[in-house]
Amino acid sequence: MLYSEASDLIAVIFLNYVLPTFNAILIAGITITTAKIRISEGLSLIWCYFFPAQIILNWIQFYRQPSFIPLTTEPIPALITKTNDLIQRDISITMPDQTVIKYKECYKCDLYVPERSHHCPYCKKCVYILDHHCFFLGYCVGRTNMKYFITFCMWAAIGTAYGLYHIFDVMTFYRSISGKEAMFYFFPFTFAMWYVERAADFEVFYIFLLDFGLGALIICIFLTSMGLYSTLNNSTPYEDRKNIKADGSDKSLLDNFEAVFGRHGYFHFVFPMFPTKATRIPVGYRR
Structure with missing residues (x-):
């Protein structure tokens, strides 16, 4: 019994705290490294501010508007x-x-x-209209925070691609992408070479950002696509697997979009704090 509780606690800490922290560190690492590269080349930093701001603000809004079912102490009034x-x-x-x-x-x-x-x-x-539990954000994605999840993933994908382009461009000055040196773009190999003092410290860090950043980029593109698909089709992955058709599934794509993003919800893609009418979550009643 004690072992089971300890295992559950470790799993909760890892899923709800370790993975989101790793996500934040990766974003910060790519952002700071890209900014340093652009400063060294005398280039503007406007996008180095814009992309992280979009990611952080959408992350905050995602946490601020959970989709948990509110509990009422009132009896069922009907x-x-x-x-x-x-x-x-x-x-x-x-x-x-x-x-x-x-x-x-x-x-x-x-x-x-x-x-x-x-x-x-x-x-x-x-969770109301649960899409999935996001381990990298440490929270559930439901109806009220779905729009912030989608825009978070979209800007994370764009910002990551922007940063990886700069980091990769710098690395090609030191290691050829073709021939035997291509192995240095594989993090375990670079780490082993660094351990035997055949790779520089910055190479290990840059390749770490490139490899894990590439993985994050692919995941963010996939999650953005799946989120938009679920939104426009008024469905969830669970409902798709079970072939369940929700009430109102015959609505137009615009109606389904506005059900999640609200009226003029396209502003959310640029302004995360754009005020919209909050999605009403029906209350839960004691059995």
Whole structure:
């Protein structure tokens, strides 16, 4: 029992703190190195300020607007209609204004939660329209912070590509990308050469940024694409896997976009603090 609790604690620390910290260090390393390169060449630093600002502001907004289901202490204020399905046990709640909201039971939270909610085993809470738990940001991606996740990944991809271009350009002055020296662009090899004093300190650092930055670039492009796909199709990866069609899945692409980003939500791609009407999350009720 004690071993299991210790393992869970280590996993939580690693997933929620270590990976986001590594992510922040990688972003800072690429940013500072790119700025130093541009300063040495007498070039402008405007993009070295702009890209990190976009990443940081979207990261802050992502944390500020979680999609956790708020709990109310009030009793269910309406008529409940239960299905006969003993496995899923969905319910429909008819509100006083005659609107019908579909709910389901979450046994781990001991709540009635909105139909498209899912329980996150890492956050240990129910999340409204859960897309996935992002380990590199240490938080769940749901309906209210989805737009900030997408714009974070987009600017992280652009900023990383911008930085890697400068770092790679410098490295080609010292190591050829063709022939035997191409192995120096593989971090484990460069680290081994540095250990036996056949590679300079800056080479190890630059190749570390290049290799891990390239991995981050690919992941960010993939996550941006998947996030936009889910947004425009009003779906989640879970719903796609289970072939579940959400209510309103026949809406237009613009309607689905505005459901996540809000009216004039395209401003969020440049102005993370752009004010929009907050997405209303239905409350959860005690069972």
